[in-house]
Amino acid sequence: MSDISRRSFIKIGTAGAGAAAVGSGLLSQWWGLDSSAMPDPQTDGDQVIPTFCELCFWKCGVLAHVRDGRVTKITGNPEHPLSRGRLCPRGTGGIGLLYDPDRLKKPLVRTGKRGAEQFTEVSWDAALDRVAEGMLRLRERHGPEALALFSHGYGGSWFKHLLKAYGSANIAAPSYAQCRGPREVGFELTFGQGLGSPEPLDIENTRCLTLIGGHLGENMHNTQVQDMARAISRGAQLVVVDPRFSTAAGKAKYWLPIKPGTDLALLLAWMHVIISEKLYDADYLQQHAIGFDQLKAHVADKTPDWAYPHTGIRPELIAETARFIAGAKPASIIHPGRRTTWYGDDTQRQRAVAILAALLGSWGRRGGFLLPSGMDLPAFPYTSYHHKPKTIADKPKQTLYPLAGETLASGLCDATMKGDFPYNLKGWIVYGSNLIQALPDPRQTQKAIEGLEFMVAVDVLPSEICGWADVVLPECTYLERCDDVHAPSYKEPYVAVRQPVIEPMYDAKPGWWIAREIAHRIGLEDYFPWKDSFEYAKHRVKQAGYSCAELQKKGVLRGKQVPVCQEEGLALSFDTPSGKIELHSEALKNLGFHPIPEYSPPEEGPPGMFRLLFGRAPMHTFGRTSNNRFLSQVFDENEVWINSRVARGLPGFEERPLKTGDKVVLVNQDGVKSNPVRARVTERIRGDCVYMVHGWGHTAKGLRYARGRGASDSELITRYKVDPIMGGTGMNVNFVRLEPLPEQLS
Amino acid sequence: MSRPRYVMTVDTKTCVGCNACVLACKSENGLPEQGYRDWIVTETTGAFPNLFQEIRSERCNHCDRSPCVSACPTGASYRQEDGIVLVDPAKCTGCKACIAACPYGARYVHPRGFVDKCTFCVHRLTAGKQPACVDICPTDSLTFGDLNDPRSAVSRLLKSRRHKTLLPEEGLLPHVFFLI
Structure with a gap:
């Protein structure tokens, strides 16, 4: 009996059904258990409703226990491929968000100076009329492009749609230019595609996991941490490069306490060792890559001895770790991290990480980088966007940052106040994104806001950014609303549902309702032809041929598994200009950048700092x-x-x-x-x-x-x-x- | 078949000290704000850059020789035959003798006046479920089961992995084992 998997007796659905299913047979596993005087804490739900988490961006499947109308606890949904029944502390902590006494409870309209956080409570009608009025006036005076949307979180989809319908393409999230952007571009340049979220890393099957700057384990991406633990249990080793002895460093075979800002020197020296000692995957490179000879020449002088004074890592240790990392190839991952915006040469550093992945032959290989796809869910049909918006306003003179793949949140902030931009932004809608902490230099952000004619914040909590808005719209939490279904690219394709667990508290409303109400007030109702988000989500699921009832009951449905690596029969292809892995990037060269990453030392700080x-x-x-x-x-x-x-x-x-x-x-x-x-x-x-x-x-x-x-x-x-x-x-x-x-x- | 002896193993090699176990326990058992039945200890030894680190999810050790039980004047603290040490809140007067007797700091006084501690989620065990901390743990570092069943996961782990208990010198025969 002890061999029975714990998962086999965790049942989803109503608690009643679950308890019945557990029933007699399994109790015998605990046959010797004493009858106990301990009272049951009564936290099991009389309803157990599956949904997915919004405490971070990972979107793990959770089960919300509701007892007498109150959410008592949140546990992991065993059916969900990202949580596998297990949660990080934040996932459990959803109750702390739901029952936060400081939540925004009523719509607010500013009465004092911007940033003074002086507001008066108003009705939804009054608040929405105010927003509609502001949007109409802005469009009349400056055109629709003068309105920008900053968005973070899954409910932002309704507002992105609203903005496109309104006629603006100025939609950004700090998750790009302040976070994963350089990584995406570095990998696109090398392999023809970025990594997205969740990153398709086969950590579970890797034999060597190298963290360079990232601190997985403190960085609690649930599935990746689960996979890291599984890999450790299976004997995989960690190499951790970090100025700090992180949690992961404490589990590593090698900790390299590198001097901050010199990672690229280390990466180049690793390439040097791997190439000069012929530790790379020659067949893989021969078949899939171009530019090896140029790379070889480029790193010929980037010896461990060269890297030592830069990085502070002893040459022998650099060589030894290079051999160790290469020894595990292709099941050897140099983790590209997530927030990669460090020193301004970050795309090149990420290029170096990608080039190493190519040398190890780990792209498209088991224990390396997988190439998954998502389930295909048709969109809900709506009127096509008829306004062709002007170019996005985020880049000065439209010439800088040629390879930006998404709109720059920092660029939109700049375009609100500086002159070099094609036009100025005059209004902001900020959804779930505390720009005061998310963008660098809060003073600059505040200055930009002061120049705005109109600003709306949609949020659950009164974060700093809300204090600067003209109108604050209280959104209910993820536990009180239905959003679009979620079907990301993942090695096990799936679709997950976000459904309300309890009715919205206070006078907070779901994002879909807010966006739809605004649309109806500014003549864009044709773009929101659905009654509610349920109708929207259900339509997509039905069109794809899945059962909505089953999805709502289980929280997640699995799609057909397809090959995600060469070992499973996947043929590799690369969406680069050459159709190959580009160790040497002609595209970068043509734009005046180094075609192979070049190290330059970081600027030193003032003495004593x-x-x-x-x-x-x-x-x-x-x-x-x-x-x-x-x-x-x-x-x-x-x-x-x-x-x-x-x-x-x-x-x-x-x-x-x-x-x-x-x-x-x-x-x-x-x-x-x-x-x-x-x-x-x-x-x-x-x-x-x-x-x-x-x-x-x-x-x-x-x-x-x-x-x-x-x-x-x-x-x-x-x-x-x-x-x-x-x-x-x-x-x-x-x-x-x-x-x-x-x-x-x- | 012998009576079961319930134990827990904590894998310090995989535990990242994220505190998911602590919070899952708190919500499962409806614990008060200042009450913790489990907690994380991170021990770092050595000097930069030669460091060693151990992370442990700790809780009541459900000792065979439980000093808390001997110290309890009312019989509220007791040890079940399956090894689980419990406090009957109805019998507990909150005198704190058990708290003084426990070298592991596993007990606290609940605001309602009784002493509280880890129960191995005995209410879940009787329903055929695992303790809440075990179920939630993202790194699968916690394993619960019957030491007297040689086929159980805990028995296999304790046979195959190096392990230790905390404060063995106290001689209390603790039954939470740390895999090292």
């Missing part, structure tokens, strides 16, 4: 969850990590040496000061940088829990270096010093 690095904690998603009181039970403020040897000799702390838990203020190279933040004095980081978890130091009055907790890295990012290839904003280019707080909290 530390490079400011930032990252993730497993219990939080950016600044979106810092007000979540349930999650705060395991992480309630960020800390600044500083090397213990360095801390002992820190100027300003002579009288009272810095200890873990002491509060300090960070001051950056431009004199900007942070909120007080606790120090973590540790051996786990190099001495030339400090580290903090992103998303803290909130200032919004409405975030009564998060406000003033920890420090905001965004606040200190007054400088950024723009990637000339695709416009990503490299944000790891700021330096800080530490100042003691006069009165120390113990």
Whole structure:
């Protein structure tokens, strides 16, 4: 009996049916269990409703337990390929978002100065009329292109559709130019396609996982963390390149505490070793790649000895790790990471990661990069967009950043205030995206907003960005609404449903309803021919030939599995100009960029200052969850990590040496000061940088829990270096010093 | 067939210390804000750059020689024959003698006045389910089962993997095992 898989007795559907199915047979597994005086905590739902999570962007399948109309707990949906019945802490923490007492409860209209967070509550009719009026006036005065949409989260689809119908193509998310953009472009240039989300990495079957800068395990992409653990259990080894001894570094065979900003030197030296010692997959390259000879010549002098003074990694260790990584090929993954906007040369660094993947022959191979596709769901038919919008406004003179594959959120912000753009933006709709923390240099964002004629925020919580809007529209959480179905590219194709678990609380409304109401008020009702989002989602599922009832019951339906790697019979093809893997990129050369990545050392900081690095904690998603009181039970403020040897000799702390838990203020190279933040004095980081978890130091009055907790890295990012290839904003280019707080909290 | 002896194994090689177990426990058992039945310990030793790290999901060790049970004046703390150590909230006066006796810090006083701790989710076991922390764990680091059943997953893990218990010198025969 003990061999029975745990999954076999987790049943979905109503709790009643589940309990019945568990029934007698399995109880015998626990035959010797004493009858216990312990009361049942009564958290099992009388209804168990499957949906998918929105605490981050990964979209894991969850089961919401509802008892007497209240969500008691959220568990993983065993049927869902991304969660496989298991959740990260944030997934469980959905109840903390749903029952956050600080949620936006009524539509708000600004009464004070922008940013002063002074509002009055109004009816939905009044708020929507105001939005409609603003949109009509803006279109009349400046044309529809003058309105931009910033969007993050799955419910944003309704607003993207609204904006296209209205006639603007200025739709962006910080998830591109502030996050994964350089990676997408680096891989497109090399293999003809980007990675998307979820990244198609076969971590589960890899024999060597190399993390360079990424910190999977703290970066809690559920499926990838599950796969990493499975790989470790199967004997796979980790190589971790990180200035900080991350959680993953603690599990690694090799930890390379690299000097920040020098990753490209290491990657080139690894290529040198792999090529000079002929450790690459020669047949694979012969068949699929072009530019090997140029690459070989390019890295001929990039020896481990050359890389040593740049990276601080001993030459022997560079050579040894190169051999180790190559020894596992093709089941060897150099993880490309996700937020890759570091130093402004990020596309080239990602190109180097992609080129290494090609040398290892891991693209399109088991244990490497898979090439999946999604289920085909037809769109709901609606009137085609009749307005041909003007060019997107995000690039100055339309000449810079030639390979930007998506609209740049930072570019739209710039185009709101600077002169070099084809036209200026005059209105913003901001959906679920706290631009004050997401874009570099919040002062610049605030300046842009001050010049706007019209601004709307749609959000669940009163984040900083809401404080700047003319109208704030309260959206209900993912647990109270139906969105479009989700069918991403994944090795096991599937379609998942987001359905309401309880009725919307307060006067909050689902995004689809808000977008549709606005459309109806500005003469765009033809574009929203569906009664509600259910009709929309059901239509798509039915057209694809699946059962809506089954989907709603299970939360997810599996599609037909197709080959995703060569081992399964997939024939590789590459959507590059040459039709091959491009180790040497003629496209880059023609645009005046290095056709093969070239290393240049990062700029050093002022003496006595530390490079400011930032990252993730497993219990939080950016600044979106810092007000979540349930999650705060395991992480309630960020800390600044500083090397213990360095801390002992820190100027300003002579009288009272810095200890873990002491509060300090960070001051950056431009004199900007942070909120007080606790120090973590540790051996786990190099001495030339400090580290903090992103998303803290909130200032919004409405975030009564998060406000003033920890420090905001965004606040200190007054400088950024723009990637000339695709416009990503490299944000790891700021330096800080530490100042003691006069009165120390113990 | 012998009576079962319920134990848990915690794989420190795969655990990332994400706290999913802690929060799943809190919502499953409806714990108060200040109450934790399990928690994460991250231990780092050595000096930069030669560091070693162990991450553990910890909870009540359900000791064979449970000092909390001996210390309890009312009989509220008791040990079932299957090895699970429990507190009967109805009998507990909140005197904290058990808290003083437990070297693992596994117990806390519930705001309603009784002492609370990990139950291995005994209410779930009786329904044929696993403890909530085991079910949620994204890295599958937690395994629960019967040590007296040689075919159980925990028995196999303890046979095939190096493991340790916490504070063995206390001699309490703890029954949460850490795979190292």
